[in-house]
Amino acid sequence: MLKSKDILGLREMPAEEIDEILDVGMSMKKLLKQNIKKLPHLQGKSVTTLFYENSTRTRCSFELAAKYMGAHVVNISADSSSVKKGETLVDTGKTLDAMKNDIIVIRHPMGGAPALLGRTVKAHVVNAGDGMNEHPSQALLDMLTMRENFGSIEGLKVAILGDISHSRVAKSNLFGLKKLGAEVTMYAPKTLIPTGIERMGAKICRSREEAVEGADVVMGLRIQLERQHAGNFPSLGEYSKFYGVSEALMKYAKPNALVMHPGPVNRGVELTSGLIDGETSRIEEQVLSGIAVRMAMLFLLTKEEI
Known part of the structure; x- marks a missing residue:
């Protein structure tokens, strides 16, 4: 179980929590290698990916990680959302909170944006890359x-x-x-x-x-x-x-x-x-590791709630 509500970076994450994520990630990767892609770990949970920058690997990886564990997944691209109409990040977060999202995975060009969102919403926030800060x-x-x-x-x-x-x-x-x-x-x-x-x-x-x-x-x-x-x-x-x-x-x-x-x-x-x-x-092995470790992150964030 992770102590923080959100995963914003590794600079402040204790070594013990990093090890815990890697331990669970190893278990998840073993299941993936056996082609086991239907797990109950996030059943009944909702995960929204909110990306203000382009992405293939990270976005798809988080989406598959959530789906493999039974979550409902919604993808939002800033280019096709109310951001284009002038909505702020804080207001977008409040809207997603009102929709009872459990986890928001965010990528943003500005460093610190995930932390701002985390202070705004009740949902867990996962940093999928913020500017030149952390990933x-x-x-x-x-x-x-x-x-x-x-x-x-x-x-x-x-x-x-x-x-x-x-x-x-x-x-x-x-x-x-x-x-x-x-x-x-x-x-x-x-x-x-x-x-x-x-x-x-x-x-x-x-x-x-x-x-x-x-x-x-x-x-x-x-x-x-x-x-x-x-x-x-x-x-x-x-x-x-x-x-x-x-x-x-x-x-x-x-x-x-x-x-x-x-x-x-x-x-x-x-x-x-x-x-x-x-x-x-x-490099290709890193891609599979990505799904496994993101499964671990999403699971450990909500573990006490399941």
């Missing part, structure tokens, strides 16, 4: 994938390379991995390294090779051009050459180190196609 479910599914492959997070070295400055995934992974005892190294163009990230526990390296040296996991990040308002690097070709992850770079990591990426991947830019489709890639 807790993505980090949890990444950690679930690591734990399934290694047995434990403690002692792992995880290298994260790419657009760290605009990445809510990098921040949530940093918070979660450090709490569970992993070492996190990062490398990016200087223009894409956020101020203060080292104080959060990351080791900023001077080269790709230093970051990847002896790593158990190498994670590429998507270049988030939609959040960039200035040229942070000369071209995609230059970025790939100097900051991308290739087979040659992976030789610095441990043998059979895992290759991961939150998706969607820009092939040939952040990762080579050979790595994406290779034997050590866990």
